[in-house]
Amino acid sequence: MFNNIYMKIIERPKVKVTSKMAASMSTCRKYLLHFVNEHIDFRLAELKSIVKLCGTELKYDEQSYDKKNPFLIVGLPSESCAKKIMKRAILIRSMYELWAEGNNRDQLCTNIKNIPTEQLRPYLSPDLSYRFKIETFNKTISMEDKLQRIENMPYDVLDFQGKVKLKNPDHSFHWIEYYGYANAPPTPEPTKLYFGRWIADGQRDKIREYHLQKRHFIGNTSMDAALSLIMANVGLVKENLFVFDPFVGTGSLLVAAAHNGAYVMGTDIDFQLLHAKAKPSRVKQKVRAKDESIHANLKQYGFGHLYLDALVADASNTQLWREQPLFDVIITDPPYGIREAAVKSGKKKTPNEVAEEHKEKYIPPKVQYGLSDIYKDLLNFAAKYLVLNGRLVYWLPIIRTDYSDDNVPQHPCFKLQSNCEQAMTETIGRRLITMEKVIDYQEQSDDFKATYVKDHYTKSFRERYFTNWGQPKNIEKSQTNDTTNPEHKHSEYKQPMSTDKSTIATNNESIATNNASIAKNNEPITQSGVIHKHCDLSEPIEVELQHGAIPEQH
Amino acid sequence: MFFTKLLKMNLFTHNMLTSNIIKGVTKGYPLGIEATEVKTSEREFNPDFIGRMIPRLEWPAVVEGAKMLGQDAVPEEVPSDYETNEEFLKQAHRLLLEVTVQEGNLICPESGRKFPITNGIANMLLKEDET
Numbered sequence: 001m002f003n004n005i006y007m008k009i010i011e012r013p014k015v016k017v018t019s020k021m022a023a024s025m026s027t028c029r030k031y032l033l034h035f036v037n038e039h040i041d042f043r044l045a046e047l048k049s050i051v052k053l054c055g056t057e058l059k060y061d062e063q064s065y066d067k068k069n070p071f072l073i074v075g076l077p078s079e080s081c082a083k084k085i086m087k088r089a090i091l092i093r094s095m096y097e098l099w100a101e102g103n104n105r106d107q108l109c110t111n112i113k114n115i116p117t118e119q120l121r122p123y124l125s126p127d128l129s130y131r132f133k134i135e136t137f138n139k140t141i142s143m144e145d146k147l148q149r150i151e152n153m154p155y156d157v158l159d160f161q162g163k164v165k166l167k168n169p170d171h172s173f174h175w176i177e178y179y180g181y182a183n184a185p186p187t188p189e190p191t192k193l194y195f196g197r198w199i200a201d202g203q204r205d206k207i208r209e210y211h212l213q214k215r216h217f218i219g220n221t222s223m224d225a226a227l228s229l230i231m232a233n234v235g236l237v238k239e240n241l242f243v244f245d246p247f248v249g250t251g252s253l254l255v256a257a258a259h260n261g262a263y264v265m266g267t268d269i270d271f272q273l274l275h276a277k278a279k280p281s282r283v284k285q286k287v288r289a290k291d292e293s294i295h296a297n298l299k300q301y302g303f304g305h306l307y308l309d310a311l312v313a314d315a316s317n318t319q320l321w322r323e324q325p326l327f328d329v330i331i332t333d334p335p336y337g338i339r340e341a342a343v344k345s346g347k348k349k350t351p352n353e354v355a356e357e358h359k360e361k362y363i364p365p366k367v368q369y370g371l372s373d374i375y376k377d378l379l380n381f382a383a384k385y386l387v388l389n390g391r392l393v394y395w396l397p398i399i400r401t402d403y404s405d406d407n408v409p410q411h412p413c414f415k416l417q418s419n420c421e422q423a424m425t426e427t428i429g430r431r432l433i434t435m436e437k438v439i440d441y442q443e444q445s446d447d448f449k450a451t452y453v454k455d456h457y458t459k460s461f462r463e464r465y466f467t468n469w470g471q472p473k474n475i476e477k478s479q480t481n482d483t484t485n486p487e488h489k490h491s492e493y494k495q496p497m498s499t500d501k502s503t504i505a506t507n508n509e510s511i512a513t514n515n516a517s518i519a520k521n522n523e524p525i526t527q528s529g530v531i532h533k534h535c536d537l538s539e540p541i542e543v544e545l546q547h548g549a550i551p552e553q554h
Numbered sequence: 555m556f557f558t559k560l561l562k563m564n565l566f567t568h569n570m571l572t573s574n575i576i577k578g579v580t581k582g583y584p585l586g587i588e589a590t591e592v593k594t595s596e597r598e599f600n601p602d603f604i605g606r607m608i609p610r611l612e613w614p615a616v617v618e619g620a621k622m623l624g625q626d627a628v629p630e631e632v633p634s635d636y637e638t639n640e641e642f643l644k645q646a647h648r649l650l651l652e653v654t655v656q657e658g659n660l661i662c663p664e665s666g667r668k669f670p671i672t673n674g675i676a677n678m679l680l681k682e683d684e685t
Contacts (some may be wrong), residue, residue, distance in 0.1 A: 059597075148619055239602075240602050240603040240606060241599065242603075242606075242607065242610075263603055265567065267678075269679070271677060271679070273673060274675055275672070277674060305597050305598040305600075308564070308566060308567065308651070309562075309563060309564060309566070309567040310675055310678075311563075311567065311571075311675065311676050311677075311678055312675060312676065312677040312678060312679055313678040313679065314575075314679055314680075317575040317678075317680075319572065319574040319575045319684070320571060320572060320575050320678055321571065321581060322569070322570050322571070322572050323571065324610060325610070326570055326610055362643070516591065
């Protein structure tokens, strides 16, 4: 019955049930969360972060948590907390005040009949309009079936006196039937049913609002809107914070941070990109517009005043910053050398002679920047420059079959908050790591450095990564340059899930939900530009970029 | 297009940068500023944000930088009641975020090495023989 589950979720002190008690119950009700059916590994991390941001508390049954089930019952102190949470939630579709549940229709009806009158009374008034909605998960049912469910509601209890209003009623009551996991065949009858009052929907519309396709300035590795917003959530980004991205690119993560009211700054080693001189990422675009910039992206959404600065700088040179905790949050997507080469400025064997007159515009050569070092540098940097309790949020590319939690870099200043996987294929993926600075940085101590229990990024990582991506190893250069080569149009490489980043289809309807690159007619594009011109790894990178840009097969 | 180019290097960033990345430089702070184009553009005043940032700044470097950019009305010190002192916060807001350098150089105080600012974006990259 209703109260049994309530007891499971919220441990209340054992006291005699009195009328006062009933009143206090109404201040700490249970709510039903209906999660979006994507990025399922990120749900709890996002939810817990938002709860922390809202300064509230959440109770749920951790033991019976099933991440494949999109429904979760939680206890929250108040409806205003519930609404606050939904103002930030990207991965929660809707939230309901849970009134009753059951394992079959009859049981649900019985439990609806047992809803305490005090709970119902505020909604029965003739002044309040209402509607019923029938929702099903993992099965579509006919309109007749839906009507039949509505007709069979226990109206002796649900005795709403107000008018039925289908659009924007004062209250919306939802009857929800769950037919098992998505992608599995629906169960013949629902295995779980819920009845509740709708509270709020999440921020799914923000994903459309910030969709990369509509963004002024994008690059090959621009992070898609949903994941950027999730990163801002797990980073606890909020109003008036100072957020920094050391691998800023086109500033996708900063847009999400500014959306939440934070002031933003970023650096990138790519001079051409920050100055909008890099080769455009949109297929039809030949040159970048003069006004393409991170600042323009922020202005596009009305966040111009939150833009602090963008610098051309090498993230491996951490000494660039005055040593003091400066940033509230660091959110970043380091270059894994997949779409964009992972480089830092550095020495070739024989330094180039640079004529005096060219010095000003000179761009130093870049050398390969091993992933292993990128992450160590990133943690060391964040340890120094994050404020205490500030969060560091970043992506870690992985080979899923080899990965273990020992591959996550560690630092004595940081405590791991969450580690969520986004699978790309059966064997490769990436993980969103969230860490919180819990100890002040101490320069003197030798132990105060980032380490791995087990380094995932040994020399062969890239090779293994691409082997696992399922691509032929030796593609001749002539082929890779020819983007119209029919062999490349329809990828023979199997990609069950979307590619990792920023795909924008020029055709509206073929927008991938998950992101990826800009492609039209399944035509992969090559990325050229500064990087590999200066880079010894130019050939492999070109090959990789090409494959990285293969559109998904949905 | 409704976009205008407004990327500009400001004293807020200047306050946090050092040239300590150059070989042989020990402190590299504060950087000198050589501005060929200084602009002042209005920006939404947010006393809470400025107030939060004041403790993270080296105020003497703000004063020095402001003078290099030809600013007057520069408070020499941070008043003890800075969090509620709206007059000070407004001055700080103007100096840190509204006065910006579009073209010029940041200069290492020890080696004299110039870091060019073009289109308001400072380039802090070094040549391979400088690191």
